[in-house]
């Protein structure tokens with residue numbers, strides 16, 4: 297869901313004891329929503345145990361209760377940590393990639409494991425359909441910068457031509473076609489060829505990062521001071537430290553065998569909301585209201601429509617010079633609509649896909665103030681269901 301702060305700094309690291317060979321600053325990971333748990337070495341060769349299995353009294357917010365749990369519970373390893381540790385990062389979305397970059401900066405080797413068949417990036421997904429080409433960012437739409445460390449990183453991306461400012465008009469669209477543009481400051485950034493190409497190029501200059509994909513880490517076993525990773529029974533290596541840089545069922549499952557029951561339980565309590573994305577390509581431009589703006593909007597937060605919360609012209613955003621068709625739009629649903637039409641993400645029944653497509657296109661008509669059934673038929677559509685955390689914490693870091 298595009299928000300002005302969802303890809304930005306979130307320094308929420310919790311440090312109880314720093315990893316020996318690294319400077320403590322290593323732990324102040326600045327990329328989004330990363331919580332840090334440090335584990336120490338003390339007992340002889342034994343599987344790690346929970347240091348404190350007391351039930352925590354949860355604080356007022358998820359974030360504070362997670363912090364509390366993280367300070368209470370640590371895995372204890374016996375063997376000293378290697379002077380040249382190797383870290384496994386499970387998840388090659390933005391959190392995992394920036395974590396790998398930070399480790400590289402400090403001379404620490406890492407391997408990023410990611411399930412992506414088409415590339416890295418996770419929820420920074422871009423779909424390109426040749427030969428036209430049709431192009432859609434189908435989850436993260438843009439990001440803003442409000443943190444100095446992140447700003448430094450983004451400046452580097454700007455210099456390398458990986459990101460650009462999205463200068464199109466963005467605003468609020470009320471049901472019936474009432475559009476009000478929003479200020480263009482702070483700047484909104486997008487990947488030059490979409491979000492996924494940005495993610496894919498982030499590690500291009502690294503020498504200490506290894507990428508393994510597509511690979512779904514199904515199990516991690518802490519044993520004798522190392523973490524053993526496997527994919528459906530196939531060993532994927534042993535590591536001094538692991539970073540779980542994803543959330544949801546998969547992360548909960550991995551945590552279940554980590555020896556951190558409190559944290560595992562706590563993470564299960566995080567609520568995910570379901571968001572449908574509808575990608576649609578049209579032959580002709582959509583009848584966009586200008587409102588007070590001098591030209592049609594390229595992105596709008598939609599209000600008062602049950603099925604749509606966001607719409608963006610991805611052709612204009614990513615291929616701004618192209619004025620003729622096709623016109624590629626990404627529409628995102630509201631969380632309430634996602635919840636009502638929730639199905640297994642990996643296996644969307646055709647009937648649901650059709651129903652969601654019709655419901656969201658109906659929502660587009662309502663938002664634009666068009667008569668029912670008057671919207672031109674898109675010649676290409678695709679729906680996808682995403683899971684997104686309602687509030688915070690996308691990645692979290694488990695470090696030994």
Ligand SMILES: Cc1cc2nc3c(=O)[nH]c(=O)nc-3n(C[C@H](O)[C@H](O)[C@H](O)COP(=O)(O)OP(=O)(O)OC[C@H]3O[C@@H](n4cnc5c(N)ncnc54)[C@H](O)[C@@H]3O)c2cc1C
Nearest residue numbers: 297298302303387389390391418419435436437438513690
């Ligand atoms: C519909 C939607 C729209 C959004 N719009 C915006 C926006 O406009 N602006 C913004 O700033 N943010 C937006 N966000 C939020 C933003 O996309 C996410 O916060 C961010 O991309 C999350 O990055 P991440 O690295 O934490 O997780 P992810 O991007 O989810 O990456 C996790 C990766 O780990 C992989 N993985 C999971 N389990 C395993 C495993 N066991 N083994 C190996 N790999 C695994 C996943 O396949 C995935 O590739 C949006 C999100 C959604 C869903």
